[in-house]
Structure formats: C-alpha cells, structure tokens
Ligand SMILES: NC(=O)C1=CN([C@@H]2O[C@H](COP(=O)(O)OP(=O)(O)OC[C@H]3O[C@@H](n4cnc5c(N)ncnc54)[C@H](O)[C@@H]3O)[C@@H](O)[C@H]2O)C=CC1
C-alpha cells in the first residue's frame with residue numbers, strides 16, 4: 001500500500017506515554033526494528049537512550065526538527081537504526097515501574113504537541129503509547145483519557161472510541177465514565193451522533209460502503225421488554241429505527257451476553273457497545289496484543305495500543321510489541337484511505 005506523495009512526506013508522531021511504563025521500551029524496540037513509513041517519537045531523549053541501552057538495543061537518537069526530511073522507511077538502512085525524537089524533557093528521572101506524578105505535565109505536553117502537529121498538517125497521524133490517567137490527575141491536570149483529551153484539543157463535540165482486531169471492531173457509546181453515570185449519559189442525541197460518526201468513519205476510513213452494525217442493549221437481556229430497564233424502549237430502539245428507516249443496517253438492541261457469540265457476530269462489520277466494560281473485555285479476550293484503539297470523529301487520525309502502562313513489564317523485553325505495530329499499521333492504512 002502506498003500513500004500519496006504529500007501524505008508520505010509527513011511523518012507519523014508516536015508519543016512514548018508514561019515514562020515508567022512499557023511505552024518507552026516499545027518505542028525504542030519499534031525504532032530499532034525499522035518502520036515502513038517515516039515516524040517521529042515524542043519523549044525524553046535521555047530516558048529513551050537509557051531504556052534502549054537497558055534492553056541492549058543499538059540505535060542512534062536524532063533530534064527531530066520540522067525542516068528535516070526523514071528517510072522513507074525511518075531508520076531503514078542506517079546502521080545503527082536511527083530514531084527521530086521530538087524532545088519532551090521530563091521533570092523527574094524515573095526507573096522502570098516507578099512512576100512519578102512530577103512527569104504528568106511532560107506526558108500531556110507530548111499529546112499537545114502531537115495533536116497540534118496533526119492539526120497543522122506537519123504530522124500524518126498520531127499513535128499513542130499508554131499513559132497513567134490517575135497519575136496525570138495527581139499532577140493536578142484533569143484527564144480521563146487520550147480520547148477525551150484529543151476531542152477537547154481538536155474542539156469537536158464528540159468522538160467515538162473503537163477498538164479493532166483483525167476479526168472484531170467494538171465501538172463505545174460512552175467511554176471513561178463511572179458506571180453509575182452511564183445510563184444517564186445514553187441520550188437519544190448522544191446515541192444518534194455516535195452512530196453518525198461510526199457510519200461515516202467506517203465508510204471513509206475503513207472502506208465499508210454499507211456497514212452492518214450490531215448494537216448492544218444497556219440492560220440485562222436488552223431490558224426484557226422493559227421489566228429490567230427501559231433504556232432500550234425509550235431511547236435505543238427509536239434511534240435505531242430512525243437509522244433503519246434511512247436504510248442503514250443497524251441490528252438491535254441485542255442482549256449483550258449473547259451478542260458476542262460467533263453465530264450472532266457473523267457478517268457484522270462492528271459492534272456498538274453501550275459502555276467501556278461491556279465491549280472491551282470481549283475484544284481484549286479475543287485480540288489482546290493484536291488490536292488497536294482508534295478515535296473516530298477527529299479531524300486527524302489517532303490510533304493507540306490496546307493495553308495500559310504494564311509497569312510489571314517495564315524495562316524488560318517481555319512486553320508484546322504487537323499492539324503498537326498494529327496501531328502504526330492501522331494509522332497508515334487509515335491515512336491512505338481518507
Ligand atoms: N491507552 C492508554 O493510555 C491506556 C492506559 N491505561 C492505563 O494503564 C494503567 C494500568 O492499567 P491496567 O489495567 O493494569 O492495564 P495494563 O494493560 O497495563 O495491564 C494489564 C495486564 O496486561 C499485561 N500487559 C499490558 N501490556 C502488555 C504488553 N504490551 N505485552 C504483554 N502483556 C501486557 C500486564 O502485564 C498486565 O498483566 C492505568 O493507569 C490505566 O489508566 C490502560 C489502558 C489503556
């Protein structure tokens with residue numbers, strides 16, 4: 001697959017995420033293995049250098065400047081491989097697995113610089129390594145996730161979180177919300193806008209002309225005709241009916257407990273789950289390590305890993321690189337299509 005000339009000349013920006021987690025390890029491993037497209041890594045150069053050394057990787061860190069033109073396959077033929085770094089210095093030095101809230105501002109700065117570079121057209125797309133949401137809050141910065149951060153930064157009213165493996169796509173109506181607030185957040189207006197974004201991006205970014213989407217109910221047994229909750233009757237069904245009347249293939253609301261069985265999933269292009277832990281455990285059970293987290297509805301492409309900071313694996317070669325590789329591949333494919 002090849003990108004257009006203008007797209008190919010713009011590098012991906014990959015944020016290295018929580019400094020004490022596996023993000024920096026995965027980034028140096030990705031750079032050492034070579035990428036199929038130009039990429040810049042946002043992070044602290046000293047940290048990346050020391051993590052590469054600790055993992056026994058021989059790479060040359062090169063400070064990235066906007067006026068640089070990067071080799072087509074980043075670090076491809078250079079020996080040792082080159083890693084282009086947008087420097088974001090940390091406030092505190094950290095050891096693998098030992099996070100410090102003092103670095104919260106630097107972690108958020110990586111995201112700001114990446115988002116701004118995408119909005120300005122300097123970067124092709126952003127790929128994020130995991131952050132620790134609680135630690136950023138401890139640093140005094142309100143933060144519930146990359147998804148919400150990029151939505152706010154881009155100034156768009158709503159985005160959709162979708163995790164995708166080779167065999168399953170799961171999008172969410174609500175994201176990082178306490179469970180007791182979920183039902184109130186599922187309004188007709190929100191559900192309608194989420195479905196519009198999902199339909200639009202499945203067509204434009206994934207090449208699905210008429211996506212078939214299975215929609216979960218909120219309550220057990222999709223509400224059991226109203227005896228176990230009324231959201232299906234009052235909100236979900238009317239919204240789905242209006243999309244169906246317009247010719248869209250939306251099936252549901254389906255009982256979530258059997259929605260993910262192979263027979264029901266057959267022929268579906270995506271599942272729309274009502275909340276985070278209704279959909280994501282299934283996706284992760286099915287595809288952990290080979291899935292990407294994608295934010296739909298942004299004015300730029302953003303993908304991420306399917307896992308968290310994995311402090312227990314930081315500084316070792318034991319973390320699986322598969323999800324970061326998948327996130328990079330999906331970002332490249334999405335930017336070719338759009
Ligand atoms: N995209 C992001 O920024 C995400 C960040 N997080 C953050 O990560 C932190 C830790 O969350 P947890 O729930 O413990 O999830 P986690 O994904 O960090 O760890 C859960 C389990 O998966 C394993 N694991 C994670 N990544 C792996 C990899 N690449 N290869 C092999 N095994 C891997 C870990 O060793 C652990 O056993 C939290 O602060 C959370 O906010 C969680 C999910 C996504």
Ligand SMILES: NCC(=O)COP(=O)(O)O
Nearest residue numbers: 145146147148280293304
């Ligand atoms: N479970 C996915 C997750 O929490 C990642 O969220 P985000 O940081 O990508 O918004």
